[in-house]
Amino acid sequence: MAANQVYDQPSPLNEIKPFDVEQLTQNNELDYTKRGQWLRAAILGANDGLLSTASLMIGVGAVRTDIKTMILSGVAGLVAGACSMAIGELVSVYSQYDIEMAQMKRDGSTDNMGVEELNAEKEKLPNPWHAAGASALSFAVGALVPLLGAAFIKDYAVRVGVVIGVVSFALLGFGGLGAFLGKAPILKSSLRVLIGGWFAMGVTYGLTKLVGKSGL
Numbered sequence: 001m002a003a004n005q006v007y008d009q010p011s012p013l014n015e016i017k018p019f020d021v022e023q024l025t026q027n028n029e030l031d032y033t034k035r036g037q038w039l040r041a042a043i044l045g046a047n048d049g050l051l052s053t054a055s056l057m058i059g060v061g062a063v064r065t066d067i068k069t070m071i072l073s074g075v076a077g078l079v080a081g082a083c084s085m086a087i088g089e090l091v092s093v094y095s096q097y098d099i100e101m102a103q104m105k106r107d108g109s110t111d112n113m114g115v116e117e118l119n120a121e122k123e124k125l126p127n128p129w130h131a132a133g134a135s136a137l138s139f140a141v142g143a144l145v146p147l148l149g150a151a152f153i154k155d156y157a158v159r160v161g162v163v164i165g166v167v168s169f170a171l172l173g174f175g176g177l178g179a180f181l182g183k184a185p186i187l188k189s190s191l192r193v194l195i196g197g198w199f200a201m202g203v204t205y206g207l208t209k210l211v212g213k214s215g216l
Helices: 002-008 018-061 067-107 115-124 128-150 156-181 186-214
Strands: none
Touching: 018 067, 018 128, 018 156, 018 186, 067 128, 128 156, 156 186
């Protein structure tokens, strides 16, 4: 009888706590959400680098057709854009960081924390330097696409055609991936990004050509 009572008692090792499972699920969902946000931000940064650098190269190429000028304009666009993205992201995320830290102090949640606990809470907040580095890197990766496409082609018409081709292919890829992460229609979103990219490159080329012919 005593043996039966022992076996009837639930073992702490086998006992499943529903709230522990729920907490684990919430943590996993939060982790996946953060990863998705970072990945989507990286895709948007790469798309910005791709389109702005390609438009700059094609716009400058409308006036100066030599390969050196086009490549130099693309490199200048890469460096300037990456720095701009990094600084903008640094300022933005630092502002968010300061606001959340100030809110924690107003709530009094940091008063009874030790150094380790406070550092652990800080680690949960967005890191401005990580965000700045990720933005600059993603922009640079996108900007490299038109640069590599034009780097070894001497003929102007072929060079522009290759740049437009590789940029169009990359725009479709970035648009489709962004739509997949956002659970939007992939084909519709990809075409929207592609048409927008063609419009940006066309406007840049046309206006630069017009200014170049005007003699300003």
